[in-house]
Amino acid sequence: MTRTFKHRHLLGIEELEAEDIFLLLDLSERFLEISERPLKKVPTLRGKTVINLFMESSTRTRGSFEIAGKRLSADVINQSSSGSSSSKGETLLDMAKNLGAMNPDVVVVRHRAAGTAHFLSRHLDASIVNAGDGMHEHPTQALLDCATIRRHKKQFEGLEVAILGDVSHSRVARSDILALTKLGARIRVAGPRTLLPIGLESLGVEVFDRIESAIEGADVVMALRLQEERQRSGLIPGNREFSRFFGVDNSRLALAKPDAIVMHPGPMNRGVEISPEVADGPRSVILEQVTYGVAVRMAILYLMAGSESTE
Numbered sequence: 579m580t581r582t583f584k585h586r587h588l589l590g591i592e593e594l595e596a597e598d599i600f601l602l603l604d605l606s607e608r609f610l611e612i613s614e615r616p617l618k619k620v621p622t623l624r625g626k627t628v629i630n631l632f633m634e635s636s637t638r639t640r641g642s643f644e645i646a647g648k649r650l651s652a653d654v655i656n657q658s659s660s661g662s663s664s665s666k667g668e669t670l671l672d673m674a675k676n677l678g679a680m681n682p683d684v685v686v687v688r689h690r691a692a693g694t695a696h697f698l699s700r701h702l703d704a705s706i707v708n709a710g711d712g713m714h715e716h717p718t719q720a721l722l723d724c725a726t727i728r729r730h731k732k733q734f735e736g737l738e739v740a741i742l743g744d745v746s747h748s749r750v751a752r753s754d755i756l757a758l759t760k761l762g763a764r765i766r767v768a769g770p771r772t773l774l775p776i777g778l779e780s781l782g783v784e785v786f787d788r789i790e791s792a793i794e795g796a797d798v799v800m801a802l803r804l805q806e807e808r809q810r811s812g813l814i815p816g817n818r819e820f821s822r823f824f825g826v827d828n829s830r831l832a833l834a835k836p837d838a839i840v841m842h843p844g845p846m847n848r849g850v851e852i853s854p855e856v857a858d859g860p861r862s863v864i865l866e867q868v869t870y871g872v873a874v875r876m877a878i879l880y881l882m883a884g885s886e887s888t889e
């Protein structure tokens with residue numbers, strides 16, 4: 579039976595069903611194979627145009643969307659806040675309408691304001707991909723996290739996933755929780771109470787005060803970046819205290835299952851939410867996450883641009 583992706587935009591994991599996520603993960607495996615070839619380019623999106631609109635800084639997401647588009651032979655244009663006319667006072671809507679007038683097929687957007695991708699989807703004819711909107715969602719990160727987990731754990735049903743640290747300010751945490759619970763994993767969360775959103779339990783996760791309790795017996799240990807740029811002051815006493823009580827180090831990791839994997843969406847604050855020994859240790863799959871980032875984003879661009887063939 580042919581499975582079809584019913585969505586014109588990728589705005590969040592919230593809008594997806596488990597079958598949509600599995601379709602994207604399966605497609606990503608095919609695109610991973612293309613990225614492993616000596617000649618990493620296919621003509622699939624020849625004649626299509628992708629605009630990457632990054633109004634917030636990014637290394638992994640912007641770079642992998644650009645590479646993904648180029649490996650599929652799309653024309654890729656990158657716009658960032660510093661080099662764009664937003665620095666001259668142009669509104670987001672005016673900018674979007676002007677970019678829309680260039681007839682792109684896909685617009686990938688990152689913005690500090692939650693809801694930006696949804697907003698653009700109401701004003702542009704192009705497919706919109708959310709590359710992170712404020713503290714709301716980062717759906718492509720969740721998809722690459724799921725792809726990485728599936729490679730190592732084969733299935734999601736009953737998997738124990740510990741998501742640790744600054745959950746309140748993390749769009750990654752929100753998208754990961756939504757995706758992994760839809761796929762049947764069980765989520766445990768731990769962090770300082772000031773960095774855990776009220777009502778977190780309503781998302782179907784188990785909340786712990788102590789990081790040790792969340793890690794004990796976990797299959798996947800995911801440390802989150804302490805997002806100081808989004809925090810108001812005074813939420814934690816300081817980075818040293820945070821690291822002492824909530825940092826993932828080797829002694830805490832020893833509580834997880836012996837074959838547990840360690841993840842981090844990046845960029846990392848080494849020595850704060852994760853120790854260098856763990857980040858670079860044998861259980862870390864952090865760089866594999868980045869590799870899957872390209873494959874997952876190739877799959878997304880392929881579906882959004884509406885092409886017929888992956889050859």
Ligand code: CP
Nearest residue numbers: 636637638639843844
């Ligand atoms: N994980 C992630 O979104 O990283 P960047 O901010 O570097 O894109």
